[in-house]
Amino acid sequence: MSSNDIIVSLDIGTSKVRAIIGEVTNGSINIIGVGSADSEGIRKGAIVDIDQTVQSIRNAVEHAERMVGIEINDVYVGIQGNHIGLQTNHGVVAVSNEDREIGDDDIDRVLQAAKVVALPPEREIIHLVPKQFLVDGLEGISDPSGMIGVRLEVEATVVTGTKTAIHNLVRCVEKADLKISGVVLMSLASGQMSLTKDEKNMGTVLVDVGAGSCSIAVFEQGNLVATSTLPIGGEYVTSDISYGLRTQTEYAEKIKLKYGCSLIDDAAEDQKFKVMRMGSNVEKEFTQVDLANIIEPRMQEIFHLIRMEVHRLGYSDKVNGYVLTGGSVTMPGTLALAQSELESSVRIAVPDYIGVRDPAYTSGVGMIQYVSKFMRNRPVSSPKKAVARSKAGSTTAPANKSGLFERLKNMFSEFI
Template identity: 80%
Template sequence: MSSSDLIVSLDIGTSKVRVIIGEVQNGAINIIGVGSADSEGIRKGAIVDIDQTVQSIRNAVDHAERMVGIEISEVYVGIQGNHIALQTNHGVVAVSNEDREIGEEDIERVLQAARVVALPPEREIIGLVPRQFLVDGLDGISDPRGMIGVRLEVEATVITGAKTAIHNLMRCVEKADLQIAGVILMSLASGQMALTKDEKNMGTALVDLGAGSTTIAIFEQGNLAATSTLPVGGEYVTNDISYGLRTQTEQAEKIKLKFGCALVSDAAEDQKFKVVRMGSNVEKEFSQVDLANIIEPRMQEIFQLVRQEIIRLGYEGKVNGCVLTGGTASMPGVQALAQRELETSVRIAVPDYIGVRDPAFTSGVGMIQYVSRYMRPRAAGSARRAAVRKPAPASPSAAAKPGIFERLKRMFSEFI
């Protein structure tokens, strides 16, 4: 990797579209730009209106470009949803070098072999995550480059998704005049940022509390073991407030963000606010306790559904803790309520970077970390264009011979 590299992540959520620009300098990441826009055309995490979604992406990109003063040409896109499935597969190749030293080309070939799986016509491969490599039967190897061997194997998790959902997502990004550098599973990216090595090994549930959906990802033995999406989220809390206080959804959302509390016991009776009720111009006064009485039952229900889903996935008693991310996790009282309902230790993951210290940015920042660690190093030594380009004439070196990452991308392009 060059001494300075730029990576852009695009997180298309139900309530917000977020663009984060990360600068990687000698392995260290700095967040230099953030753009966000209200999400239109998305319902429960799925695209329901292409044109509205395209406009939301453009608005978020423009916001980020104005902040940093550069032009975004290429992005890494996050994907999630209940159509995502995981399956394990095995790849085997013979080491091609005469001296039997394992190189990049051998790793490329074994990963290609692991991607050969039988899939229904309506599904396709999004990505592949190596769990471990084996060299001549010796297992537990995380990076076999430079090792000597005759036979190279890989045990990998193949991430698949519904073609319709993937192609609609990519169509929206392309119509927004952006090139797609890669598609990344958000649960994987969030895990990269939110979880420690020990948490991944011991068994942890990463719960992303979004606006339209809640995504559960189980990590075990250092890898993503299972994932599931529930069609409930912060939007449902807003709807409950709207009905309970008889006010418009837009105002209910503002009240939730300013005065919302997930526990009645933590709410303050003297914290008052006024609401314009539907069908009249008369304002009525409510307290934070009134609001918490509406919020707590719905949040309680969401965590009960999360617990049932963990049991359904077969991880009852195997999860040693829970980590919360997503915009809804920042509401006061959520951590204590989750701890009570899930009956396990709970913490909230917040990115430790200036400008993005909010659980809502976990996925976007995680994508930048994931790319810099697992995807960009393959481009070392290549003249691949950065994810962001400044509006200046292209240098002649930009047409240099493509590197291994570029060849790998072309090879896998048929799957995406």
């Protein structure tokens, strides 16, 4: 990347769509703009209404543009869901240079060789994540560039997704008049920001508790080894509050954010609030303890299901801790409840950047970090380029309309 680049990440969630603008200056990242909009057209992390999702994306991007004063044309988009699959593959090539020095062309060729894998017709490669390179049989190499050898190999994790999910995601972003610079697996992006090197090596479960779903990613020996998504999240807590207090969902969400507490023992009896009940013009008073009696059982269930899913994936005995992130873990008492239910060490990951110090922004900020480290050869927007395009009046999607999946293949081929 040049010494000063702009990277824009787009996190399309169940409750919010977030556009985050990061400026990379000599390798360091500054978050210079954040835009968010209520998410319409997303249910349990899946797109169910294209037009509503497009409008939500536009709203979030316009919000970010107004904050920074530039036009956003290119974005990196996050993808997640139960359709994501992982499989291991191996690639082998002969070093092409006469002096046997391994160059970027050799690394590109061996990564392409690792992508040759039999896939069902409905699936597409999203990512190729190298676990290690081997030079003439020597293992454990993270970057073989510049080394001398005859035979170059790579062991890699191939991340795949269904064409339908990828197609719908791409369609929404393109209809919002944006160009996709890359599609990033949210679990990898969140892991890049949330986990230390030791946590990835020793075995850690990263859990992103969103509004409509929980994304579970297991890291071991430095690599992502398993991923899963549970269709449960903060929306269910809001729904329980709505039923329990007999109030509208809109008010239930506000009450949860202002007075919510995940542990009954941590709730205050003297913290009181009034609720307008459905079918009545009379407000009724409740305490934070009343609210906690509704929230705690649902949060217990969420963490119980997370633990059962990690057990189903076969990693319950290999995990040394959990790291939580996402907008639904910010309630007081959540950390203590999680430690009790998961029976393991637990911490909450928070981005350490001004303006985004909230677990809800972990995925979006993580995407910017991931792109700057692993996808740095991809073209990104800069303020000058954006202004130039704006003056030219080019605010629509690119004119090149070749086959969608052909373009996706070309885009994914340069991910590493």
